[in-house]
Amino acid sequence: MEQVLLHIPQSKHSSLLVGMENNDDAAVYKLTDQTAIVKSLDFFPPIVDDPYYFGSIAVTNALSDIYSMGATPLVGLNIACFPKTMSKDIIGKILLGGYEKAKEADVVIAGGHTIDDPEPKYGLEVTGIIKPGYEITNNNAMSGDKLILTKPLGTGIITTSMKNGKLKNDSAxxxxxxxxxxxxxxxxxxxxxxxxxxxxxxxTGFGLLGHLYNMLKASNKSAKLIYNSIPIIKGTIQLVQENTPGGTLSNKQSL
Incomplete structure (x- = not known):
């Protein structure tokens, strides 16, 4: 997609504080000297079998783009792609999971849009606010900064292993x-x-190396990772040794 966007004109506006230029997590648009809106959207096919948790995880993921900019999410719109054959009960559980996660975050889901799609997908368009100039972007890393992960790695490898039948849904x-x-x-x-x-x-989707690469490229910096200091969900390494997922290979391309 990056190669495609090279040939597409980017929108320019004096109020657009953060746009497409550095592959940042969200767009930031200044309304007044005190308020800017922060907008992002994210949706994907099921990564777990439980429909409720699929909906909840999808909303958690969408909200993360706003949080990573240092902003406060306020309102969301559902993005729902479901096949006509999917039961109303399953769709209801997906939407309930999303609603309850949004409620936990004090985010109002104000509506959305649904299309017929053979492969189910769900997510959220999110709008948040921040004071202009306080947005935290991916292009301002400084020499001497320490990299801090707020969650352990391995979810992509684990969910891929589950899809391939290597793990039971109720395994630890x-x-x-x-x-x-x-x-x-x-x-x-x-x-x-x-x-x-x-x-x-x-x-998220591009893994530690992919997202770190974007940050380093945008900031014109390099980084040193200490393997033993990286938090990883217990059992992930064994799964990698048994089968290397495609995401790991794309991660390697960022080196």
Whole structure:
């Protein structure tokens, strides 16, 4: 997609504080000297079998883009793609999971849009607010900064192993991964904005190396990772040794 966007004009406006230029987590648009809106959207197909947790995790993931910018999410719109054959009960559980996670975050789901799609997908468009100039972007990393992960790695490897039938849905490692994915990054965002950081990003689909690469490229910096210091969900390494997921290979390309 990055190669495609190179040939597409980028929107420019004096009020657009953060746009597409650095692959940041959200867009920031200034309304007044005191208020800017922060907007993002994210949706994906099921990564767990339980429909309620799928909905809850999808909303948690969408909200993370706003939190990583140091902003406060306020309102969301459902993005729902479901096949006509999917039962109303399952769809209801997905939407309930999303609603209850949004409620936990004090975010109002004000509506949304649904289309017929053979492969189910769900997520959220989110709008938040921040004071202009206080947004935390991915292009301001400084020499000497320490990299801090707020969650352990391994959820992608674990969920892929589950899809491939290598793990049972109720296994401890799956339940642990669900807990990690289902935990809001709100507290981490509050701590980040209270203490003050130079740069931040949300580590999701492109993994640690992919998102770190974007930050380093945008900041014109390099980084050193100490393997033994990286938090990893227990049991993940064994799964990698048994089978290397595609996401791991794409992660390697960022080296």
């Amino acid at each position: 490692i799956i339940l642990n991964a669900i807990n990690v994915m289902n935990t809001l990054n709100r507290d981490a965002s509050i701590a980040m904005t209270t203490i003050g950081v130079n740069s931040a990003t949300d580590i």
